[in-house]
Amino acid sequence: MEGEATKGVLSVLSRLEMQARSRKAKPPQQQNSVKELKSTIDALITQRDQLKAQIETQMCVQKLRAAMDKQGAHEADEEMDDGSENSKLLRLMARHAQLKDLLHAHHLIGGYDIVKTCQGKGVCVSLATGYEGVYLDTYNLEIDLKETLRIGRHNIPPFIPVNSLAEQSNMQTDIRAFLGALSQHLNAFAGRKQQVKLVKELHKSVEVLETNALCSILVLLLTVPREKIAVLCTLDYADHTRCLPTRVCIECEDKELPGSPHWKNNITLLKETPVHKALITMKKMGYIV
Amino acid sequence: MDDSTKRLLQQLVRRIPTQMLKTTLEKWGRLTTEQQKSLDFTQPKWVLTENLLAFCEENGWTTKHITELEMIYVTDSPNQGMWYAFQLLDPEDDAPSVELTQFKEQFKIHLTELIRHVSIKIKKHTDEAVWIRIAWGDSFSRPNHLKPTYVVHHLQTPYVFMSSVTRKQKPLLSQALVLATRYTAIKDAHLSGRKLTAIRDVVMKQYQQVFPTKYPSPLLEQNQTASNPLIKREQAESSENRHQMACEAFGYGMVPQLQTAVYKLETKFRGITNKTMTERGEPIRCVVKFTSTNLLESFRNCASSGIASTPVTPLLSSITQKGRNFFVITDNGRGPS
């Protein structure tokens, strides 16, 4: 019992002592806790201001974007009256946002996509190719943005004349024209290559005698069903930006077959429709096996 | 069946490894079925040679037939001897529409104009490339079939690959090629190697390259073992970064197997310590040669393991970028390319 009582007295004494000490210490504590609160308040205020500013700029940018999209980029600039510093900045930001969305949209429809590299000193363009809804290879091209635009590393095969394309569509000034032409060449090449692949897969009876790396020449061996005569059909894709041949010629032992009307419209058919589809119709019409 | 054909057949059979001999002969198809069966490929090479010489007698094969057999063998295993790449320059406007038959005729006409005694055999192989075998003779001797030159060309591409060709024959061959492909000039591409497929892939960029993309997927490190949760790499990010830059410079996954790269340096010495050497006027001339069974893979490991500092110096990355493995480097940038 003794223990509890004394324990009781001692604990009470120590508690009282604690309270006395804490009361003495509180005033300074109180002061610095007050100071702390003040500083948090200031921080919060600055944060609120920043957020407000951001909202404002966003609103302006949205307004400008809407104006820009309606009348196209150029007129919108004159319409903004106050030439103050931040309005120029706002207009720039709006323009930047617009371009970004444009590029994203362009990429979605299978166009090319651009991404910044090595801390802004270079740009990497990725050109996706596709044919009849099927995505094929994606080619990449790095361009260095020093004083003059220079083509760096790329994985475009050598039979696509990248450098001459760059000169023809003077890349330095009009890069969109250059990328457009390049994308066209690459898509046409991918399309032609896909066609040759489909011909080999779908038409076992048709023999592909010759093609080349650029798929700009296609020589097919067709057989006329009844008389089993062999017909040599050469398709020449001189225009490398399109998937359709520019010249089709037919050779055969009996001379007048190429002249016959059926084969004439076969030639026009081959000129207008992709070769694997043309062969299907010719098979259906019974001209070839 | 004169003895030159016999010697050619002997040399050829000695050259073809036994395991390939059976398939090559079958592809050649000039042996009758029972002759083909009677050949026992487990016997030593000289026994097989004797049998084939006997068949040669029987079937009356000529040198032409033997060269056909050789061509089948060479096109099937192109990685023999050294191959040199050449680049065709500024095409005429009808160059893109050159056709195989047209190329064949033009090449034969032009080469025989330049040198009368030459035997040319041209074949389109399954890899869409035009293979040319040239046996050179000079003004009064018949073509020597024992040391032919092989030329490989993909139509409509600005590149031609040649096996060993002597200094005398090279201008003739180049001239004929330029005229046949409707280009105006040809120059040494400074790319050579033992594997034709390798130098062709480097030049045609037929290997996987890595490019910065908007949605970077982490490249799989080759030795990416299933990482145990207890083991953590502190500097994982920087090693991944090094690996990314290494793959950007030397390609990802299977890379063309070049064997060597040679740099002729004539550059001033710039040492931080000794001054006399730095002020010395003339440059230091030295030749640096890198050799490995798979050069690009070795360089890639150098860069990703940190032995070569990243980003990779343009000297090394221009092997893949420019498709070259011989460089002359002087103080004012690249030497005469």
Next chain:
Amino acid sequence: MSLLKPFSKLPGLNAANILLVENEEQLQQRLADALVEETAVTVNVRLAKTLPLPLKNEKSRPRIDLVVFIINLTSELSLQSAEASLKYLDPGYFLGKVCLLVTNARNASVPPARLDTVRKLAASLHCPLLCAEDQTPDGVTNAAERLLTILKVAAGLVPMTTALYLSNLTRCTVPSDIDQQGFD
């Protein structure tokens, strides 16, 4: 850039944490695989190419009980990089919580002078110097076991022995004849 401190965090329960520093980053992975197979104690292994360690994963990194510098004697750079990394260690580690692991010591291409520099370095740091054979799997497991014994002591899991006491027994001493100058 975080200076590694031996007592900056609370230790885990029945856990021992080891940091393997190797410039070549070849042996450390195999050593780590061997170390984590230990079941009696959960061994956390951190791998690094050089010190200082990045500040980024400072929080997630447990308290390191033992730092092992792996030096490949055939490469001059390996020794230089280890010496450079040593500067980023808190002096507290040099009381039995550092160990040098040397590979290829018997390789013929190694100039003897290099092994002497490593031994003098180890002696001056009062830390043990282990020679490991890294070409065969059991060479690696053997080295892992020896590291494990030191690690357990360094992590304080072995009663009656402290890291400092063990290091005093196992630290590398340089035989006197090494410093004797040339014959002439």
Next chain:
Amino acid sequence: MERRNSMARTPLSSVVAPRRSRSKSYRRSYHSCLGAASYLSLTSGLTARRLTTSRRAPKSHSITEKVSPEQLALLVKKEWQLSYVTPLHQFRHKQLKSYSRQLQAFIVAERQQGLAVGMEGADSSFRVSFSVLQGMVETDDDAESVFVQIHSKPVFAGQEKPMRSVWSGWLACISGSPDYLRSLPEDFVCLPLFCSSGAEWLTSLVKSWFQRMFDCCFGPLEINTTNLEWLVALWTNCHSEFNIQHLKLMWTLPVVPPLEVTYTLHPQDAWELWRSIREDVQDEEKTEGGRDTMAKDGGSICIEEVMRFMQALKCHFYRHFRVDLSTGRLDQVSTALGSAKHNGKIKISNSSYMITTLMLLTECALLKMPI
């Protein structure tokens, strides 16, 4: 690195001090099992590892007067595989004749037992000749060099067909360390450097015969990086008198698959780089009052110059390729004077400077010997 282990006593260990003697032995045994005892601490004091800080620059002193040209021709332009040999017990230069006969009989006996079975060609008649390379020494402590040549002839070859040399080898000691040579007991002859070239099976036969006859043992002798670098400096230094035509260095970088780097310098440029580095080192020594190094008449080359030269070459390489060659292993060094490979293959192409190279190799052999 001055000796600190005695001073920097941590407090705890000083408590342990009284029992130092017992704990010291305890520590040494425990210490060795932990692996710090490398083969180095086993060597006795005398041949303890030492770092040669400077060597005499090679001078084309007339070796041809000391050694006969025909004998020199035997050693030159041939690639030798190096081994070290422990001192030979009771080897007498006078009894070379009997040694030839005994070795010849030994080889024929081994051949009949079909020991050397996988040997191509049925050579079976042999002729062995021991000879002394008069004058192939540097100091009077060195023992005379011994040259062994084995000729053979296929069995069924007629009498008229001459014997052709199938194997040759020689033992030499070029300026071995005097106090070691003098410390050898009387009937021991020390020829530490063994060079052999020829069929592998014959080399092992000759080695086993020597081991049985003179109670010695052979071992492979590699050339480590520092010694290869010494050869780079020594050979480059000769360019002022003898055109070394090229300085070729080969490294192997430890990557998968291994990458070999061949770095070939134009001799004149290499020499000028070397000369400018020597001048820098000498200027620095003059400025800081310099250690009392040997007379600096260009007579001797110091390790500092060698290291700086290699450093300069590597830094020139690094400036271009940003690859640090010191991560790799120096494999081979070659000039017009000769070539040396890390795996212990040496080829002397010109005899005028071979003495310095042989002095370096003798030192390597003495150091590598286990006793």
